[in-house]
Amino acid sequence: MFNTARRTVRGAGLASAVLALAVTMTACGGSSDNNSTDAGGSADDVKAALDKGGDLTVWSWDSTMPKVAKEFEAAHPKVKVKIVNAGTSKDEYTALQNAIAAGKGIPDVAQIEYFALGQFSLAKSVADLSAFGADKLAKSYSPGPWNAVASGKSVYGLPVDSGPMALYYNKKVFDKYKIAVPTTWDEYVTAAQKLHKADPKAYITADTGEAGFATSLIWQAGGHPYKVDGTKVGIDFTDPGSVTFAKTWQKLIDGKLLAPVTSWTDEWFKGLADGSIATLATGAWMPTNLKTGAPAAAGDWRVAPLPQWKAGEKSSAESGGSSLAIPAAGKNKALAYAFTEYAAAGAGVKSRVKDGAYPATTADMNSKEFLDTKFDYFGGQEINKVFAQSASEVPSGWSYLPYQVYANSIFNDTVGKAYVSGTTLTEGLAAWQKQSLEYGKEQGFTVK
Known part of the structure; x- marks a missing residue:
């Protein structure tokens, strides 16, 4: 699908x-x-x-x-x-x-x-x-x-x-440049540096700023930026999870290590097919999209657990x-x-x-039939086992705003500026917080 x-x-x-x-x-x-x-x-x-x-x-x-x-x-x-x-x-x-x-x-x-x-x-x-x-x-x-x-x-x-998350990676590219599959996000940054140095046309991933992706990684990092109690709303992007995400992802932005390609475009699928975009950190619904959108890469891709923010942890997100x-x-x-x-x-x-x-x-x-299913596109790997494990490791307590649709609509005008200008992710998150709270207050919510 x-x-x-x-x-x-x-x-x-x-x-x-x-x-x-x-x-x-x-x-x-x-x-x-x-x-x-x-x-x-x-x-x-x-x-x-x-x-x-x-x-x-x-x-x-x-x-x-x-x-x-x-x-x-x-x-x-x-x-x-x-x-x-x-x-x-x-x-x-x-x-x-x-x-x-x-x-x-x-x-x-x-x-x-x-x-x-x-x-x-x-x-x-x-x-x-x-x-x-x-x-x-x-x-x-x-x-x-x-x-x-x-x-x-x-x-x-x-x-x-x-959509329990996992790391999709192009094994052919990783093997070619002798890059180890990252188990932490710090290792992910190192892998991005090594890949782009070996091939300036290749990037660890494509990210031009997407609200759902950012909040998922903050979720995985243990963040709880949204506090919702009926019509009482709080937003705090200075919480530890948000800070952890911003600090690490800023390194990828500063190093120009992210492909400036918008997701779901023809250019994006071309990059996934030819190896110039080497990984995707996304949900378990992606396999069919890869198979239909980048058929030329059949057999090249594999799935691994999502990298951790701290070595040894077992945490994921949806x-x-x-x-x-x-x-x-x-x-x-x-x-x-x-x-x-x-x-x-x-x-x-x-x-x-x-x-x-x-x-x-x-x-x-968790059915045996589902878990044991082999995927030819992923070299015969039983990828559902990775996704099922991920689903069991999603931290509880995550909340969305009761007007998340609007909040996501202003992401590119706030946090998104960090991907195309001198604005930092921390500054962008602060702007996103401010504008989201202002909107909530205008709509009659009690905000803090």
């Missing part, structure tokens, strides 16, 4: 207007019965809804979802599921918010990425699924994805995929991932939940995995 969701999360600016209305309504205390997150149902209602049947509209950009819908229909002949690609990431969120505001055209189920789900749940735009028994599925998922959809006893979506949520204004929540659970926790998971998706469910992630 070519994961277009990741392209948007990590590469594109996101408009500040995406959820401004919803955030303002909630932050200022505006709500009504129509905005309640109570799903208004039970597990018995789900069974009854399946027996009765009906039509469902599911908004999803996931290329594996149409097949899942057909399989669900085959299992439940009275149900018809229409999959609609309403756009990827911010495009879909804009359409969804417009539909909610207008009170018409609202889908029964919507795919929402983890970093954006908080905006919808805080605005009471998505239903709390615990009434249907979603809270009982907590142990079915790896910690990172579950923490992203659950808040206290409430569950606002079911994880449909995950990059990307999304959930299936049910709009609070939906008219058939019980039937919608039946499909959501099928796709995210039931038989639909195995179907999606066969088509290249990386699961969030631990049973699928």
Whole structure:
């Protein structure tokens, strides 16, 4: 599966207007019965809804979802599921918010990425699924994805995929220049220096400044820059994890050791194919993208654990991932939940995995068949073992802002300047913090 969701999360600016209305309504205390997150149902209602049947509209950009819908229909002949690609990431969120505001055209189920789900749940735009028994599925998922959809006893979506991070590296390039696979980020900087000195046209990786990537590495470093308690928001990019990331990554910027190539462009895939971009630190959803985007490099690439910030540690992070949520204004929540659970926790998971998706469910992630799968593109390596280990090492307690969509949209105008000017990452993070807090205050949040 070519994961277009990741392209948007990590590469594109996101408009500040995406959820401004919803955030303002909630932050200022505006709500009504129509905005309640109570799903208004039970597990018995789900069974009854399946027996009765009906039509469902599911908004999803996931290329594996149409097949899942057909399989669900085959299992439940009275149900018809229409999959609609309403756009990827911010495009879909804009359409969804417009539909909610207008009170018409609202889908029964919507795919929402983890970093954006908080905006919808805080605005009471998505239903709390615990009434249907979603809270009982907590142990079915790896910690990172579950923490992203659950808040206290409430569950606002079911994880449909995950992105435990690892280091993809071009073994052919590393062998050619006798570079050891780095186990720490300091070793990674050394490897970058050695590679670029040996071949000035080759770079350890491409990074022109991406919000999702930066926050994932801060997460791995133990950072907790975002503090969220309802409408109370705190941001501190001087915390140890953020400082650790900025200090190390600045060395790569200062040494001009990062390829000035934008991710997901033709130039980027060309670099991955010809070896001029030698590594990627990213999520477990990347293998199919490499296979389809850089087929000429088949057999050259391998996967290793993410380098550590301190030697001997075992810490990772998530990059990307999304959930299936049910709009609070939906008219058939019980039937919608039946499909959501099928796709995210039931038989639909195995179907999606066969088509290249990386699961969030631990049973699928740790199954012998899944772990023992050999990938020809990666020289026959059983790469899922690396990803599964990574998923178990993701630090808990990470939070996104309830307006992360907006925050990510201003990353390039703040932190991104460090990649193209004399601004340092530390200065860029300070600017990002300041502007993000100012926006939060404008929207009615209590900030500090």
